[in-house]
Amino acid sequence: MTAPRVPVLVLRGLRKAFGERVAVEEVSLEVAPGQAYGLLGPNGAGKTTTIRMICGLLAPDAGEVLILGRDVAREPLATKAVIGFVPHEIALYPDLSALDNLRFWGRIQGLGGRRLDARVAEVLELVGLEERAHDKVDEFSGGMQRRLNLAVALVHQPRLLVLDEPTVGVDPQSRSAILDRLAELRSTGVAILYTSHYMDEVERFCDVIGIIDHGKMIAEGTRRELLGMLGTTHRIDITAAGNVGEFARVVFAIPGVVEAAVTADGLHVSAGDAAAVLPRVIEAALGRDVRISAIEILEPDLEHVFLHLTGRTMRD
Secondary structure, eight states: OOOOOOOSEEEEEEEEEETTEEEEEEEEEEEOTTOEEEEEOOTTSSHHHHHHHHTTSSOOSEEEEEETTEETTTOHHHHHTTEEEEOSSOOSOTTSBHHHHHHHHHHHTTOOHHHHHHHHHHHHHHTTOGGGTTSBGGGSOHHHHHHHHHHHHHTTOOSEEEEESTTTTOOHHHHHHHHHHHHHHHHTTOEEEEEOSOHHHHHHHOSEEEEEETTEEEEEEOHHHHHGGGTTOEEEEEEEEESHHHHHHHHHTSTTEEEEEEETTEEEEEESOHHHHHHHHHHHHHTTTEEEEEEEEEOOOHHHHHHHHHSSOTTO
């Protein structure tokens, strides 16, 4: 019988308040070796505070952070040594070369000699920057800086990689390259905690997704499990003018329609089977002074789940 894998990261009942404002309340989660966990939430939801507690930069008021079974609060040096952190901001020295940045941060992590040289060469190759090793960081594009930021976090071979929006502001090619590199790391057993405002990244990359809002974990599961919270509902966005209020009332009465809400430019309809109800929706418009200029049918996705649970966009 195969022994169960010990989680790399465990949060239990994590709580943090700043004065009377509770930033994180009873947050618990686990990340296994080789697993990518996506942590989603609007701005101010508690993601950054949670990450700072995981990395030992902030002490929790209650609860515990365990990394490979060790308590971060009690063994800060041992736990920090196995964490690689990629912050939202670029954390590099712009006047130094990529090579010198990696050597500097590698020494901070206790590396030296041949081991340091070998790791620097390996991570430069991993992020595709070996040919730019001697160039200064301030000559790099945003995407290249993001890739070097990732290399810095990996130089000491961490067991847990914490990424706070690692692809923000970069071009699609760099985003794809970063996700490909992360997939390679995951296949070697590195545990990854990932936050992003790009829902498509989280859907593509993460095995388990947690949604946090107002400091509390309000949902957790695989993509399929989270989508199951919406059932098989499809969304139909109708751009229309005229008597939209009456139109919504009639559409809502159509069998199979579970929601018909007036929007700024028309109607938002939710239905179990869009193809089945759409002819009757169009018929309802023709019989009432409503002019439809566009119809878009959207399959359920992670963004729909997020909006359903929080009522807010990622950048609220």
